Amino acid sequence: MPTLRNRVVYVKNLSELKDQIADNSICCVHFATEWCPPSKDMEAVINTMARDFEDEVVFVHCDLDQVDEILYEMPIKALPTVIIFRDSKGIGKIEGMKELVIRDVLKKALV
Numbered sequence: 001m002p003t004l005r006n007r008v009v010y011v012k013n014l015s016e017l018k019d020q021i022a023d024n025s026i027c028c029v030h031f032a033t034e035w036c037p038p039s040k041d042m043e044a045v046i047n048t049m050a051r052d053f054e055d056e057v058v059f060v061h062c063d064l065d066q067v068d069e070i071l072y073e074m075p076i077k078a079l080p081t082v083i084i085f086r087d088s089k090g091i092g093k094i095e096g097m098k099e100l101v102i103r104d105v106l107k108k109a110l111v
Helices: 014-023 037-052 068-072 099-109
Strands: 003-005 008-011 026-032 058-063 081-086 089-095
Touching (some): 008 014, 008 037, 014 026, 014 068, 037 058, 037 099, 081 099, 089 099
Antiparallel strands (some): 026 081
């Protein structure tokens, strides 16, 4: 069962990730690792966005060191990576620390 912290769902396996994407109309997934400093910085940004978009977007954190099977399913080439899904389809992939780009994609997804 996924864990909820700071309004962000922390998934522990591929099945939980797929469920979150399927069960929510707009889902913002943060792919990261514990050892990557930019991933840690992005986690704080995601926590803030989870408060800002609380009733509109579900935010999911996926630690690739714990859920490595995701690397076979998702196009992750850099860390941190954020993929935004609307109705289970990827509508935006953002690599690196690009908070304004993520916010822009989320705002467009909500229209």
